[in-house]
Amino acid sequence: MEAMPRHDPRPTAPAPPGRSGRRGEGGPDVGRIETFSDGVVAIIITIMVLELHPPLAGGFERLWTLWPVFLAYVLSYAYIAIYWVNHHRLFSYARRVSNALIWANMALLFALSLVPFSTSYLGGRGFFREATILYLATMLLPAFAYSWLQAVIRRTGVQSEAAGLYHRATSRKGVFATIIYAAGIPLSFITPWLGIGAAALVAAFWVLPVGPLDRLFARRGGDPT
Amino acid sequence: MEAMPRHDPRPTAPAPPGRSGRRGEGGPDVGRIETFSDGVVAIIITIMVLELHPPLAGGFERLWTLWPVFLAYVLSYAYIAIYWVNHHRLFSYARRVSNALIWANMALLFALSLVPFSTSYLGGRGFFREATILYLATMLLPAFAYSWLQAVIRRTGVQSEAAGLYHRATSRKGVFATIIYAAGIPLSFITPWLGIGAAALVAAFWVLPVGPLDRLFARRGGDPT
Amino acid sequence: MEAMPRHDPRPTAPAPPGRSGRRGEGGPDVGRIETFSDGVVAIIITIMVLELHPPLAGGFERLWTLWPVFLAYVLSYAYIAIYWVNHHRLFSYARRVSNALIWANMALLFALSLVPFSTSYLGGRGFFREATILYLATMLLPAFAYSWLQAVIRRTGVQSEAAGLYHRATSRKGVFATIIYAAGIPLSFITPWLGIGAAALVAAFWVLPVGPLDRLFARRGGDPT
Amino acid sequence: MEAMPRHDPRPTAPAPPGRSGRRGEGGPDVGRIETFSDGVVAIIITIMVLELHPPLAGGFERLWTLWPVFLAYVLSYAYIAIYWVNHHRLFSYARRVSNALIWANMALLFALSLVPFSTSYLGGRGFFREATILYLATMLLPAFAYSWLQAVIRRTGVQSEAAGLYHRATSRKGVFATIIYAAGIPLSFITPWLGIGAAALVAAFWVLPVGPLDRLFARRGGDPT
DSSP states (O other): OOOOOTTOOOOOSOOOSBSTTOSSSSOOOHHHHHHHHHHHHHHHHHHGGGGOOOOSSOSHHHHHTTHHHHHHHHHHHHHHHHHHHHHHHHHTTOOSOOHHHHHHHHHHHHHHHTHHHHHHHHHHTTSOHHHHHHHHHHHHHHHHHHHHHHHHHHHHSOOSHHHHHHHHHHHHHHHHHHHHHHHHHHHHHHOHHHHHHHHHHHHHHHHSOOOHHHHHHHHHTTOOO | OOOOOTTOOOOOSOOOSBSTTOSSSSOOOHHHHHHHHHHHHHHHHHHGGGGOOOOSSOSHHHHHTTHHHHHHHHHHHHHHHHHHHHHHHHHTTOOSOOHHHHHHHHHHHHHHHTHHHHHHHHHHTTSOHHHHHHHHHHHHHHHHHHHHHHHHHHHHSOOSHHHHHHHHHHHHHHHHHHHHHHHHHHHHHHOHHHHHHHHHHHHHHHHSOOOHHHHHHHHHTTOOO | OOOOOTTOOOOOSOOOSBSTTOSSSSOOOHHHHHHHHHHHHHHHHHHGGGGOOOOSSOSHHHHHTTHHHHHHHHHHHHHHHHHHHHHHHHHTTOOSOOHHHHHHHHHHHHHHHTHHHHHHHHHHTTSOHHHHHHHHHHHHHHHHHHHHHHHHHHHHSOOSHHHHHHHHHHHHHHHHHHHHHHHHHHHHHHOHHHHHHHHHHHHHHHHSOOOHHHHHHHHHTTOOO | OOOOOTTOOOOOSOOOSBSTTOSSSSOOOHHHHHHHHHHHHHHHHHHGGGGOOOOSSOSHHHHHTTHHHHHHHHHHHHHHHHHHHHHHHHHTTOOSOOHHHHHHHHHHHHHHHTHHHHHHHHHHTTSOHHHHHHHHHHHHHHHHHHHHHHHHHHHHSOOSHHHHHHHHHHHHHHHHHHHHHHHHHHHHHHOHHHHHHHHHHHHHHHHSOOOHHHHHHHHHTTOOO
């Protein structure tokens, strides 16, 4: 899928040092995809705060009514932040720009761009069952795009042993997170709070410092030591 | 048009490696135009999602009423994404900053900035005839600015044989896309869905993997093999 | 004003090639100020399009009522674009980050951030006298911040003969533009269209290709030839 | 906390010149964190201007009613700008990306993203007591995240004597600013203007040129001379 038109002039030789051959004969330019992705993610993560409308009437007790919107914002901020961090690490293994890399990345950004919508629905509807289910379903979409992106970079990016370990460990972590999100959907039929709990669990699992859980993932992949 | 004031100190000598001479005696700085364009395009592509207002009442059947807004968002997201990808490839052939390069690029960004407006009109009006026609007309504007931009880079950018092939093949593709958009306008008088179909066809044609169609474009230009 | 605390470790030695010493012992980092400015300007120039609210009722004649908002958008887009272009050129002469450089730049970005407000007022009020006067007054603010910024870069930036010519020619152009904006304010009391005309004249004067007018500015400064 | 999974390939060796090893074997990439932070801060600082809604009725006396919103915008713009400047200086001492660096930075961006909310509350409520207290409390949150970020960079970043002086002097300045913000909260019970005055004092103290106050901070830390 990432085959280029055969008249494409992009060389496969390694880029010169400095700006990774940004200028010149159409050299690989992974950096610009990163810059664009950073811009899109920065906007997605920030426009969610626009849903926090201050109450028109005074008094702190009115502010308190905003807690579902605020909680939805915190959850989604953590979610988008985790994706940015993983994107940042994954792209450090990318080597060349291909059609597949560009469109897998665009698909990921598209999926992430739906998060403000379902966050607004979740917060504005006060964690109703339908809102929670839509929210968890929206959380699943970026996972598929991310898997595609990782498959592309695994095939066309850095091919060292360290890269292989990285891809195996993070793929396992990603599958695990996806299963928890998916499990949250039926659990939301019992009570929406189980669905929200599933989303919070995944966020904690990625944000919290590396511990026994991470070592578990590393070991299962046959990481020596 | 891209002649600079004759007191301009920008050298024509190749930039030093590294940041392409970003610092120093007013060296060429194509990179900063890219960064700015990335920012503008990232905002354009993301603010369209703000039109997806979640319904105030609960229930999934209420969500379903959003489908025209969502479909308009998907179409426009693909449209802007395609322009970004093409811009990204085209600028890999740019070599020096000129007045014409800056203003052709500004014209392109201006034309693209109208897309959220006509997308909002299309989605909010449920694909009415007038909305579809305005949408397709807005899709035509960036094509003119892009042709200007490509003409500038063709004249002042990389002059290799590969660059020539790239410019010829993509220009043909661009003309083809423009004809389909323009054809969508009269077709919308029969039914708006023919207009929407034209827009979807162009999007598919750019996003889908390189196949026989691309080879056709390459061959017609005399590409050997 | 741009003196640094004397415990500041930033060296005055030239930065290493590549990213202009971005990493390391707190070296000068003009590039990051540019990136931040690009982001702010990209948002300012793009959020103005959010004022273009599509009409709720159908029919092209309803779209026509949007012309004042659209015209205000075009004028302000050109205005912000011109500032970005000038900022881009001016920063190619900057060499080191100082307190004055940072805060003059922040003042410029602040002044520019008011443009969407007065554009919205101008477009929404249909070019009423008060709206036109406020618009032109807002256009004057960035000029003062820009003069401060240019003064800082003139003193601390590249000191070549070409840089001197650049600063003299663009300062004259800036003073000329400022006079026309200021003249537009009393002219708006006759009819707002004279004020709008003044703003359009300045935009045309910066955007249009370099011609006799530019040569005039270059010559008056004693540019040889 | 910032320990990486032990299969992480990021080398501790200094990055090659140029883009600081951005490409390649997952080298350190502090630059991309800066780019992302710049994007988020640029959006935060700019969306606040969207609260400045032009009055629907004409006449300059109607504009005058906007002064609380405008004053709140100026204060918050200065506040965010100061954080950007400090972030910019602090990151010039960062050397390698760690989990702690990423998440301390994300926490800072999250805390800053709440500023538009409390600014909107402050301006829209006309500096009522509750709004002023919430505003000052929001101003305190980023200080904690920033302290965490600085602690991480102090431990893992550049270890020169100049870096040590920088960290000591700015930490003292930060503690001082935090105390004034915290003091503004009880003072707001007397009159909200004492709280606003506290916020303005801190802004002036960071923005104004380096003077006797800065020298005071430098000296107390045992800075020779």
